[in-house]
Each structure stands twice: as C-alpha cells, then as structure tokens.
Amino acid sequence: MKPAFSVLFFTVTSGIGYGLLIWLVLTHLMTSGDFGITHFMIVGFIGLTLATLGLLSSTLHLANPKNAWRAFSRFRTSWLSREGVFALVFYPVFLAYALSVYLNNGDATIIVKALGIVSISIALATLICTGMIYASLKPIRQWHNPLVTPLYLSFGLVSGALAYSMLHLALTGSLSWPVSQAFLVLIVISFIAKMLYFNSIGKPDGSTISTATGFSQAQVRLLDAGHNADTFLTKEFVFDAGAIKLLRLRWLMVVLAFIAPILLMLAAHKLNIAPLAYLAMACLCVGLFIERWLFFAEARHVVRLYHGDQQT
Amino acid sequence: MKLGLVIDLDTCVGCHACATACKQWNTSGTIGPLSDQDPYGKDPNGSWLNRIRTFEVKEPEPLPTKGQGCGSQKFDLHALATEGTSALLSDASPASKTVHMPMSCMQCEDADCVTVCPTGASYKREEDGIVLVDQDKCMGCNLCSWACPYGARELDEEQGVMKKCTLCVDRIYDQALPESERQPACVLSCPTSSRVFGDFDDPTSKVSQLVVERNGQPLMPELGYKPTNQYLPPRNKEAVAMMAKTNEPALSKLKKWANRVIAR
Structure with a gap:
C-alpha cells in the first residue's frame, strides 16, 4: 500500500495525544495528581492539541472533504465511523472532566472520577477503532492480523507515557517514575508483539494468483495488465520499496522505536540524567513514524495479484 | 433477485470492447462523467469500471529431481539447430493457454466495501443485490477500495468520489428500451457473447444453467465475500497438432516443394 503522509502523521500524532491524555487522567485519578492545576491544564491542552492535529490531518487525505460530516452516520457497521x-x-467529556477538576481545585471527587474514567474509556475506544479500521480489511493479510489492533493501542499508550514523563520533567524538573516504569513495561511488551507480528506476516499465506484467477491446477502468470499507464489501482496498491530497503528500515525502526528509548530512559533514571528523556521522545517519534511507514509499505493488497504478483 | 454476470473465459478474446462500451455508457449515465486525466498525453489515466487482464495458464512444470535442477541445464547447440529456439524457452510450452479475464464489480453478497463505508454512500440494493455508490454522500476516503479484493472501485480524481460498476442499473430497468437491450452495456457489446447477464436466484435463468453446466467459479472465494459474478473455465480442447520435424536437408525440401507446386 502506498504510504500517505497525512495518514502516517494522523496515526502517530493522535496516538501520542490520546496516550498522553490517558496517562494524565490515570495519574490524576490514582494519585490525585502529580501536577498542580496549571500544569494539569497545560498537559491537557497539549494532549488535546496533538489529538486534534492528528484528526485534522486525517481529513487531508479525503478527496471530497465537504461530505466528511456524514462519516458519523454508520456507527453500527463501519470502524471508521466509530x-x-x-x-x-x-471532546465534551474530556472538557467536562477538565472543568470539574478545575472547579474542585484538583480534588478527585466522585464526579471527577466518573468523568475521568469515561474519558479514558473513550480515548481507548478511539485508539482501538483506528486499529480496527486496518485490521478489518480482509484483502490485506498484513493488516488483517490479530496483532494489529493491540499494537496500535500499545503504541499510543507507550508514546503517551513517554510524552507524559517528559512533560513532567519539563514542568516540574523531574521525571514521573511510576509512568516511566509503566512506559518501560509497555514498550517491552510492544516490542515482543511487533516481533511476533513480523514473524506472522513473514510466512507466505493467503490468496495467490491461482485463487485470484481460479486456475488452481495450473501455473499462472500475468501477461498483460490491460493498460499502458498507471491506473488508480496501481497508484493506490502497487508500492514496491525493495526488500533490502524494507529490511534496513525494519532495523532502524527497532533501534529508534524500541532499543534507543528503553536504554535512554533506563540511563535517565540510573545515571540521573533526566534530559535524556527528550532524546528518548525524539527517537520514539521518528521510530514510530518509520513503523507506520513500514506498516503501509509492507502491506500487499490482493489486487496486486492482477498486476503481476504471484502471491501476497 | 441476485443479478450478476457470467463470464466465459473460453471464448473471451480480450478485445476490450466491454471496457470501452462500459466507459461510453457510464460516462454519460447516472454516475457520469467518468473523468480522465491527461487522456491524450503521455500518461493517460482515468476511471474505468471494467478492466481486462491477460494471463498465461499452463500445466505446472514437474519439480526438478536431484541433479537435474535448473542450474544443470546446458545450452544445447544441437537441440537449437534441430528444434529451434522453442527447445530452450520453457515458456513456449505447447500446453499453455492465454486467458483473458475481464473484471468488474462482482456484486458480492458479503460486500465489505459497503460495511466499511463510514458515510453510508455505499449500499447494496435489497431488491436485486446491486452494489452502488451514492455520489452525493461519498467523501472520497478510499476505504471501500481498500476493502475490495477485486479492484472494482476507482476514485474519480476530478470529482473526488468513488466510481464503480452499476451493472448498468440505468439501462436494465429502462422501459423505453426494447427488452433485448435491457442489459448491461458490456454484455451487449461483447462480440463473442462471453458475458451473460441474469438472475442467479432463478435456477432456470441462463446464468444459473451455465454455472451448473460449465462449472462456473467465483474468484478468490477464500476471502468470503461470496461474489455473485461467476467465471466459466476454458474448455479442455485437444492441443493443436504440431508438424513433425525432420532432419531432411534443405535441398531435398526445396525439391519436394517445387514438385508440389508444379504438380498443381
């Protein structure tokens, strides 16, 4: 699949945004806040801005955005609509929560708690729905995989936790150790899950040129695709980055999205060099961007079988 | 009703008449225009609802036995001299067939393109099973084209909405047309009658009977979309006999030929 920049930006940015807000609310509910009211509002604003920027960029890839408002109408069937x-x-739930935090001067009353839990649930639901948009597409076996949605969710939580800890450092002068610990646990789990994902998409599976043409007993190959210029289908679905480039990017992604942030955050704590968290966040952002790019570049839609591929 | 097409891969000659007729009818029909980008330039592009791919289908080659793999194949000058280049090109297998495969929307029973649509622009008609796009609602997110394994949906770059085969819904019910013409444009234009239109719910219809008689098959049934359109596999015909090759000297061949000409 051709990686669309707006979609890559959307999934990474809104993932960080929702993740950050989830950790903000969670720490507030469990410890009645690492932050004072002002800092709480600043982090909340940053989280909401990131989520909003992501959502706005996702509308950039629409060819007819004037009908985007209709996208809320098929909640019962479409993951994109959900x-x-x-x-x-x-937005209204989180804003009501932030307002009640402000009015109660940071105390976690019953109403604050209830609104906080609902906010977290909706943020989690949004991340899960984004993952399911991809995981529900049967013609792309690299996406129609049970690990895709958990990975989406975990990357949101991982990047949000690191962003939270980093902002804690920026605002109060120290990292948030509990959230950093959660970050380290989650990033290791995500790493294992991502390796399992690579393993599961690495085996040949799914439709082949034989099932695509119905000639299961014969050897089939494409002679002519029927057009001499690109079509919508080749532009949208046929994207070849080259096996060596993909492999190199996989390694780069593993280093930037997993190994570097883990080592940097461990060093930040053990050696007491807190500013390494900024570097960890920068590595993670670039790493996640490459991860998302690979997620598209390695996905092979079955329609490619009608354009020269032998298997998906 | 379950309307759809049967496509005969035995008789299709790959002339693209169906694709052209489809473009002609639909660009001026209810979903038109089907825009083109750079139509007379170097990189002509546009929305087509019907595409024809050509495949080579041949008997699978036996797996190489030990010591007889591809690497051990020697360049045999003698074989080249006596049998021509065909001895060296395994592609030129006499048992191969060229198959043209026209593909348009399969009007699937479990059409994921409809399920994933967030705006409700894509819908499947209950009365006849035709999958359509309401262009006033489409926001051009491309998700339905991702959900379609058959490449049946194409975005109209000029209008920013998704276009797809309508099974000529603006033709097949048109009472103003003579009954014989109430068929999709692709079916009417096919010079070899490789495309047949009908109701798959009716066991006496021509399409249902063809599927039974000729063992019609859907494409990629493993994905579970239950496509309505069915493809009839090529008939097994005897391979055309090849002339026996002789090692006769050229001079005697020439003499024989001259004698044949004179004898006439």
Missing part, C-alpha cells in the same frame, strides 16, 4: 464518533464525543 472512530469518528468516539473522537468527537471525547
């Missing part, structure tokens, strides 16, 4: 509804409902 994502849109949850993303929209999140």
Whole structure:
C-alpha cells in the first residue's frame, strides 16, 4: 500500500495525544495528581492539541472533504465511523472532566472520577477503532492480523507515557517514575508483539494468483495488465520499496522505536540524567513514524495479484 | 433477485470492447462523467469500471529431481539447430493457454466495501443485490477500495468520489428500451457473447444453467465475500497438432516443394 503522509502523521500524532491524555487522567485519578492545576491544564491542552492535529490531518487525505460530516452516520457497521464518533464525543467529556477538576481545585471527587474514567474509556475506544479500521480489511493479510489492533493501542499508550514523563520533567524538573516504569513495561511488551507480528506476516499465506484467477491446477502468470499507464489501482496498491530497503528500515525502526528509548530512559533514571528523556521522545517519534511507514509499505493488497504478483 | 454476470473465459478474446462500451455508457449515465486525466498525453489515466487482464495458464512444470535442477541445464547447440529456439524457452510450452479475464464489480453478497463505508454512500440494493455508490454522500476516503479484493472501485480524481460498476442499473430497468437491450452495456457489446447477464436466484435463468453446466467459479472465494459474478473455465480442447520435424536437408525440401507446386 502506498504510504500517505497525512495518514502516517494522523496515526502517530493522535496516538501520542490520546496516550498522553490517558496517562494524565490515570495519574490524576490514582494519585490525585502529580501536577498542580496549571500544569494539569497545560498537559491537557497539549494532549488535546496533538489529538486534534492528528484528526485534522486525517481529513487531508479525503478527496471530497465537504461530505466528511456524514462519516458519523454508520456507527453500527463501519470502524471508521466509530472512530469518528468516539473522537468527537471525547471532546465534551474530556472538557467536562477538565472543568470539574478545575472547579474542585484538583480534588478527585466522585464526579471527577466518573468523568475521568469515561474519558479514558473513550480515548481507548478511539485508539482501538483506528486499529480496527486496518485490521478489518480482509484483502490485506498484513493488516488483517490479530496483532494489529493491540499494537496500535500499545503504541499510543507507550508514546503517551513517554510524552507524559517528559512533560513532567519539563514542568516540574523531574521525571514521573511510576509512568516511566509503566512506559518501560509497555514498550517491552510492544516490542515482543511487533516481533511476533513480523514473524506472522513473514510466512507466505493467503490468496495467490491461482485463487485470484481460479486456475488452481495450473501455473499462472500475468501477461498483460490491460493498460499502458498507471491506473488508480496501481497508484493506490502497487508500492514496491525493495526488500533490502524494507529490511534496513525494519532495523532502524527497532533501534529508534524500541532499543534507543528503553536504554535512554533506563540511563535517565540510573545515571540521573533526566534530559535524556527528550532524546528518548525524539527517537520514539521518528521510530514510530518509520513503523507506520513500514506498516503501509509492507502491506500487499490482493489486487496486486492482477498486476503481476504471484502471491501476497 | 441476485443479478450478476457470467463470464466465459473460453471464448473471451480480450478485445476490450466491454471496457470501452462500459466507459461510453457510464460516462454519460447516472454516475457520469467518468473523468480522465491527461487522456491524450503521455500518461493517460482515468476511471474505468471494467478492466481486462491477460494471463498465461499452463500445466505446472514437474519439480526438478536431484541433479537435474535448473542450474544443470546446458545450452544445447544441437537441440537449437534441430528444434529451434522453442527447445530452450520453457515458456513456449505447447500446453499453455492465454486467458483473458475481464473484471468488474462482482456484486458480492458479503460486500465489505459497503460495511466499511463510514458515510453510508455505499449500499447494496435489497431488491436485486446491486452494489452502488451514492455520489452525493461519498467523501472520497478510499476505504471501500481498500476493502475490495477485486479492484472494482476507482476514485474519480476530478470529482473526488468513488466510481464503480452499476451493472448498468440505468439501462436494465429502462422501459423505453426494447427488452433485448435491457442489459448491461458490456454484455451487449461483447462480440463473442462471453458475458451473460441474469438472475442467479432463478435456477432456470441462463446464468444459473451455465454455472451448473460449465462449472462456473467465483474468484478468490477464500476471502468470503461470496461474489455473485461467476467465471466459466476454458474448455479442455485437444492441443493443436504440431508438424513433425525432420532432419531432411534443405535441398531435398526445396525439391519436394517445387514438385508440389508444379504438380498443381
């Protein structure tokens, strides 16, 4: 699949945004806040801005954005519609929560707790829906995989936790150790899951040129695709980055998205060099961007079988 | 009703008449225009709802036995001299067939393109099973084209909405047309009658009977979309006999030929 920049930016940025807000609310509910009211509002604003920027960029890839408002109408069947509804409902609920935090001067009263839990649930639901948009597409076996949605969710939580700890450092002068610990545990789990994912998409599986043409007993190859210029299908689905480039990017992604942030955050704590968290965040962002790019570049839609591929 | 097409891979000659007729009818029909980008330039592009791919289908080659793999194959000058280049090109197998495969929307029973649509622009008609796009609702997110394994949906770059085969819904019910013409444009234009239109729910219809008689098959059934359109596999015909090759000297061949000409 051709990686679309707006979609890559959307999934990484809104993942960080929702993840950050989830950790903000969670720490507030469990410890009645690492932060004072002002800092709480600043982090909340940053999280909401990131989520909003992501959502706005996702509308950039629409060819007919004037009908985007209709996307909320098929909640019962479409994951894209569900994502849109949850993303929209999140705003009033989270703003009500932030307002009640402000009015109660940071105390976690029953109403604050209830609104906080609902906010977290909606943010989680939004991340899950984004993952399911991809995981529900049967013609792309690299996406129609049970690990895709958990990975989406975990990358949101991982990048959000690191962003939270980093902002804690920026605002109060120290990292948030509990959230950093959660980050380290989650990033190791995500790393294992991502390796399992690579393993599961590495085996040949799914449709082949034989099932695509119905000639299961014969050897089949494409002679002519029927057009001499690109078509919508070749532009959208046929994307070849080259096996060596993909492999190199996989290694780069593993280093930047997993190994570097883990080592940097461990060093930040053990050696007491807190500013390494900024570097960890920068590595993670670039790493996640490459991860998302690979997620598209390695996905092979079955329609490629009608354009020269032998298997998916 | 379950309307759809049967496509005969035995008789299709790959002339692209169906694709052209489809473009002609639909660009001026209810979903039109089907825009083109750079139509007379170097990189002509546009929305087509019907595409024809050509495949080579041949008997699978036996797996190489030990010591007889591809690497051990020697360049045999004698074989080249006596049998021509065909001895060296395994592609030129006499048992191979060229198959043209026209593909348009399969009007799937479990059409994921409809399920994933967030705006409700894509829908499947209950009365006849035709999958359509309401262009006033489409926001051009491309998700339905990702959900379609058959490449049946194409975005119209000029209008920013998804276009797809309508099974000529603006033709097949048109009472103003004579009954014989109430068929999709691709079916009417096919010079070899390789495309047949009908109701798959009716066991006496021509399409249902063809599927039974000729063992019609859907494409990529493993994905579970239950496509309505069915493809009839090529008939097994005897391979055309090849002339026996002789090692006769050229001069005697020439003499024989001259004698044949004179004898006439």
